[in-house]
Amino acid sequence: QKEVEQNSGPLSVPEGAIASLNCTYSDRGSQSFFWYRQYSGKSPELIMSIYSNGDKEDGRFTAQLNKASQYVSLLIRDSQPSDSATYLCAVTGNFNKFYFGSGTKLNVKP
Amino acid sequence: DVKVTQSSRYLVKRTGEKVFLECVQDMDHENMFWYRQDPGLGLRLIYFSYDVKMKEKGDIPEGYSVSREKKERFSLILESASTNQTSMYLCASSLEAGQAYGYTFGSGTRLTVV
Numbered sequence: 339q340k341e342v343e344q345n346s347g348p349l350s351v352p353e354g355a356i357a358s359l360n361c362t363y364s365d366r367g368s369q370s371f372f373w374y375r376q377y378s379g380k381s382p383e384l385i386m387s388i389y390s391n392g393d394k395e396d397g398r399f400t401a402q403l404n405k406a407s408q409y410v411s412l413l414i415r416d417s418q419p420s421d422s423a424t425y426l427c428a429v430t431g432n433f434n435k436f437y438f439g440s441g442t443k444l445n446v447k448p
Numbered sequence: 449d450v451k452v453t454q455s456s457r458y459l460v461k462r463t464g465e466k467v468f469l470e471c472v473q474d475m476d477h478e479n480m481f482w483y484r485q486d487p488g489l490g491l492r493l494i495y496f497s498y499d500v501k502m503k504e505k506g507d508i509p510e511g512y513s514v515s516r517e518k519k520e521r522f523s524l525i526l527e528s529a530s531t532n533q534t535s536m537y538l539c540a541s542s543l544e545a546g547q548a549y550g551y552t553f554g555s556g557t558r559l560t561v562v
Contacts, residue, residue, distance in 0.1 A: 346488075372550045381538055381553040382491075426491070428550070435481075435506070436551060440490035 341365060342429050344439035352447050357414040359442050361427030364408070371403055371410045372428040376441065382426055386412060417446045451475070452541050452554035460560045467526040469557050471539030479542045480522035481551065482506075482514065484535040491538065497522055529561045 343362045351357045359373075370389050374382035388394045388401040388410065400413040410429075414421055424441040431437050455470035473480065481496040483506075493506030495514040503514050511533060515523045522541075526533055536558050540551035 370550075381556045382551075383553070384550045387550055435493060435496065438483075438491040440488065 341431065341437040342427055342439040344425075344427055344442045346440060347443040348445050349442055350445045350447060351417050353417060353419060355417050357417045357421065357444055357446070359412040359414075359425050359427075359444065360409060361411065361429075361439055362409045363427075363429040363437070365429065365431060365437075366405075366408065368429045368431065370430040371401070372436070373399075373401060373410075373412045374426040374428060374438075376424045376426060378423075414444075417444075419446050419448050422446045452539055452552050454537075454539050454554040454557050456557050457555065458558050458560075460562060461526075461529050463530060463561055465526075465529045465561075467529050467559065467561075469524040469526075469537055469539075469559070471522045471524070471541075471554055472520050473522075473541040473552070474520065475541070476519065477541040477543055477552075478519075480516065481540045481542075482512075482522065482524045483538045483540065484508070485538055485556075486535050494524065526559075529559075531561050533559065534561045535559060 341364050373386040375385050376382040386401040388403045394401045398415045402411045424443045426441045427439040428436045452473045461467050482494045483491045485491050492508050497503045497516045513525045538556050539554040542551050543549050
């Protein structure tokens with residue numbers, strides 16, 4: 339069983355819409371959760387972190403965490419073509435190791 | 449900003465060669481990591497290190513070794529390169545409290561073994 343699961347997509351949304359990306363994880367002891375954005379041919383860059391149940395907002399991005407259900411999501415409001423990328427969910431394990439999902443590819447159509 | 453620098457962006461090596469991938473970070477981070485990324489398989493941890501001269505195996509260490517002689521430098525070594533090691537290799541670093549701050553990644557090295 340994979341530690342972190344994501345739908346590979348692609349998820350296609352029109353420009354200006356809300357994109358919703360989801361992630362589930364298997365380790366109930368995980369404490370920290372991250373979303374990375376990866377453009378094609380580039381390395382991942384950190385865009386959001388969340389540690390407590392509930393919502394955390396940063397500009398057009400909102401991360402949501404539900405530890406009881408073991409899922410974390412990322413909402414992107416007013417999606418732009420520049421948001422088109424692969425979004426990786428990362429969950430901490432033991433010894434500062436992160437477990438990454440395989441990523442969801444997002445296409446924002448103009 | 450923390451900078452993580454990988455010495456090569458693209459490498460082409462022959463089967464059986466010994467390959468060195470270098471990674472340097474400039475913010476005195478304790479933790480450093482090597483991942484490989486393959487389509488459909490995501491990021492897989494090869495080795496990581498918490499301190500100088502310390503190393504721990506990740507999920508796929510076979511065929512690889514690492515060296516950390518200085519805090520800022522973490523090297524990945526392919527002892528005898530094989531075609532199944534063709535991949536994108538990503539180095540990352542984090543503060544000791546990495547669970548709070550996340551990783552910073554280098555720009556990656558795309559290795560092709562022929």
